[in-house]
Amino acid sequence: MAHAPDASAAAPADALGEFELIARHFQRPAARAVLGVGDDCALLQPVAGQQWAVSTDMLVEGRHFLAGTDPRRLGHKALAVNLSDLAAMGAQPHAFLLALALPAADPAWLREFAAGLFALADEHGIELVGGDTTRGPLNLCLTVLGLVPAGAALRRDAARAGDELWVSGVPGEARLALGHLRGEWALEPAALEPVLARLERPTPRVALGLALRGIAHAAIDVSDGLLGDLGHVLRASGVGAEVLADALPRGRVLAEQPEARRRACQLAGGDDYELLFTAPAARRAQVLDAAAGCGVQVSRIGSMGGEPGLRLLDAAGRSIDTGFPSFDHFATP
Structure with a gap:
């Protein structure tokens, strides 16, 4: 979960530094990974007879959630929407990565966000194995990895x-x-x-x-x-x-x-x-x-x-107009 130096203006003296932020809120001992958070890459052991199911979802403030959303709930949702992709494939959650852009390293916000994130992670036996942090508009990007027996995925x-x-x-x-x-x-x-x-x-x-x-x-x-x-x-x-x-x-x-x-x-x-x-x-x-x-x-x-x-x-067997538009990131206001 390391990343190149940020060229933006220096953070306030009482703000968390990037690596302290990671160590305090996101670094936990690896449970199943060979190597987890803290190096340039995570190391995962392939499982015989299983296929990896991999998905990425991004949540952007103002687009996917409203400003001021409770950070604990946001931590839960950020992982939940990714776990939902594994569920749709019939895959068992295994590990995830988090790329996090923050306007400021607010310890109270981070504590609540991490609590919501890890509560759901622990519920599903999935561990954080890496990612990235940077300063910027609030943006959460998670990648999840799951396992499914070869040929058994729901497609x-x-x-x-x-x-x-x-x-x-x-x-x-x-x-x-x-x-x-x-x-x-x-x-x-x-x-x-x-x-x-x-x-x-x-x-x-x-x-x-x-x-x-x-x-x-x-x-x-x-x-x-x-x-x-x-x-x-x-x-x-x-x-x-x-x-x-x-x-x-x-x-x-x-x-x-x-x-x-x-x-x-x-x-x-x-x-x-x-x-x-x-x-x-x-x-x-x-x-x-x-x-x-x-x-x-x-x-x-x-x-x-x-x-x-x-x-x-409808209930009487009459046709209903199917013109119900679904959400589209580039067509929906």
Whole structure:
């Protein structure tokens, strides 16, 4: 987690230096790595019969989270969104790297951020093995590494016609909270609290992803909107889908919203980090057993067909306009 000298203005005398910052807040004894934080590279031991699953996600203040977000929750979310990618592949978390740009080395902020980060890391048995720090606008970039038996990964290109379409949890709650924070609508405090937790402290469905290996065909995590992410699966697999909009699960807060708002949050809202996956109809009982074993709610929301394209239907079987835009970093304001 070393890096070249910073050419910017000197830091205040009472600020942490880069290497003290790393040692105090991010350096821990290596548990599984041959060599972890503190050298030019981490050293990891290859595992026979396993493939590495590797993913990187960046969180930028003002784009992925609001200024002033609680640092402990931010530490949790920074790792959670990356673990969600491993979950979508059915991979077991193994190690991660952190590249961190900070406007200032604030010890109190760093302490809380690291606490949230490592609490989730310890929960999933994943260790920090390296990265980088620098001065700049607040920006968090994590790379996660997981292990999956060769040939067992859940891939976007593996959906088949005749598969049933499932989703975990309650998609749309995070977008509902974000709309309140943006002033698009107002939620009462009792309604805001549970959905804000879904936005700021998402639950990566790692256990479910592992349990679905050998049962599900394809999977993706819902990060940019359910229909938009489903579109990636359809294109990669060369299949179509029929989605039952009113089969999507609704928590109490979503159920109280006007229909148009609820549908927009559930079908186009991002930041849910739930798993959207396909599995053969003959394995429905196995899907339900796998989810129950993980303590995760799953809902059957449609099916995959051989004809390309997406059909969105209401409870009466009537077609609904599919023009729900997903999040795009360069097209979305």
